[in-house]
Amino acid sequence: MTEGAVAPLLAGVIVVEISRGVAASHAGRLLSTLGAETVLVEPPDGNPLRREPPTLPPANEASALFAFLAAGKQSVTCDLATPAGRAGLSALLAAADVFIHDLRPGERIALELDEASLGSCYPKLIDVSVLPFGAFGPKADWHAEEINLIHASGEGFLLPNGLAAELFPDRPPLKVYGHFAEYQGGVVAALGALSALIGREHGGAESVDVSVQDAALAVGAFALQRLGDGSLEHRQTRSFKYGGVLACADGYVELLTLEDRQWRGLVELMGRPDWMLDPALSDALERSRRGAEINRAIRAWALEQRTADVVARAQALGVPMAKYGSPAEVLSGAHERARNLFQPVEIPGAGRLPILAAPLHVDGAAPGLRAGPPRLGEHQHLLAVKRRRDQPAIAAEAS
Template identity: 60%
Template sequence: MQSKDDSPQADQPLAGCRVVERSRSVAAAYAGRLLAAMGAEVVMLEPAQGSPLRNAPPLLAGSGDSALFAYLSVGKRSLVCNPHTAAGQALLQRELAQADILIDDTPLEERSAVNLDPHAVAERHPQLVHVSVLPFGASGPKARWCAEEVNLLHAGGEGYLLPNGLSNELFPDRPPLKIYGHFAGYQGGSTAAMCALAAWWAVPLQGGQYVDVSVQDATLSVGAFALQRLGDGSLEHRTTRRFRYGGVFETLNGYLELLTLEDRQWSGLVELMGRPAWALDEALHDPLERSRRGDELNRHIREWMARHRVEDIVRRAQELGVPAAKYRTPAEVVGGEHEAARGLFGPATLEDGEEVDVLVAPFQFRCTPLQRGGAVPALGEMNEEAIEV
């Protein structure tokens, strides 16, 4: 086992932190991914057949490997461990004894059988931070419910608000949708990672803690503004939830999003459109009047947008201080000038040796650049090493 002192990530924010991850969900795996990105040593405990995420779509062309798993596992280690056997249980307890944080999405009904009940874990490892990541949390009437991404997205309220804005205008008969990918899973994973760090930093004063993370709650928190409006007596819905003016617009060669919340931004937008007569109406100096006439303004803006190229609009908008951004393809994002300047993507080595670019992390540290790159671990690649210890 490589010591903490000679780790290649010794200069990273979480150098010296050891994490054991037992995950089958995106939420738990993403929590481990974020900690690994900050330099923690993350050991995935996998069954003999591997994590179910190893077969999760989308699959990479050629190899057929899971692109999702590749992203979620970069920089981690893999240890095959069957805690239902005596040898596997001994291996599990040894790993937990060396760990600072356990990330665990084992269903409640299975935890006692593998000695991962929170009380049993706390008794054996009193300094360990045990983070439970379940669809509806580990307590309450839904604690034993299963859920997929679409269930969690709607249980968290976002499904009630989709599609909205331009999508709802163009396709008013469409049923509620889900956001592409794993929006709820990533929200749950982000919450779990932050909770894990908060509890870990408190260990010297508090000792180990058990943290109960609900993916539904994490997703619900994203809609804080909608909840605030609900408290004020206003129930938002996908047919009414939109900016009074602005939002998504179709241009001559693509889509962009425009957001003008401040007077100076409205003035910049008027300048961007060449000071048309309709926009010079004195009444529109009042932001409340602009809100009241939002549909009228958007009709004018939409007509103007449709005659111009998205790149020209965004470039000029940035010069004038108008918040506007192009909707870009994944290839445009990975190859973007801004992303390259900030070093957002780094090379990841797949199991077959191929290199692909993946997002390093959704954050950066000013004084400590995160380590770029890493490898996708082969199933059980550290088992021989673990046996020798």
């Protein structure tokens, strides 16, 4: 560490991770990016996410998803079906602060990694379970993929909506691209681990039980609130009365005007046309009632605009608007560069590529990625190191 540099937030914290899904893996990645030493425990044939498409050229052997989720982690292999593998994991857990996993209840009992066993053997270890429907209840043993979770949380009921529903009215219910629900579960698990680390300073280690369904359900809190008010949102009705996604001459932007000052900025942005100066439209409720009429005019105007120009003018006027950028545009964007959002790391089989570091800054700076994803078993030596760390305590107990 250079002189004057601030130590990573979780420097000195050791995390052991057993993951097969995105949620637990994302939780480990977030803690690793914040400075924790995160040790990924893999079966002899590797974490299944290593084989998850899409793959990266030139060899097309490296999973893009695994490269992101495992960046900065260390890899050891343990065959948990063997005594030696279980002993290796035990040595890691004895030295760890946090254990993140997506082991199912039956697996935990068979491996003596259930909450009671962990509490007895490793009293200072924080246990974080991340499962599709949580570790307790009638669905604790259920398997689920992302598409199941996005619909189990209610979000799928609302997709596609807005402009997408209008352009493609015959599309079936969809899911958000990628692993939206599982990423939400990973965020909640990481926050749970951080809270438990703080709590451990004032008491014992806690167990954290995360349901990905619950985590994703929280994203749709407004839809639930409106349901409580008697209004059932649906993909055909869930949209802003005006604004939302707009087609421009060279791409798409998103417009959101929730406040009066934002409406007034939009009036200026559009050149103060006569119809927008109608005194009745100074009332937000009236604008809502006439939303379809307003939207027709906004969309016709937007088709004549260039995205970069209209976004710059909108933001100068305090109108919330942003462009939908291509992946290349996101990587080269001035905002993303200023925040050091993407950082280059070495990816085995793919070379040096930029990877998203973290969606946050700590003390005004982006957390740095220490490395790319590890090779399978690259840090096998850690098993011996952790065992040596435990030996004095074991010897003391024996004496």
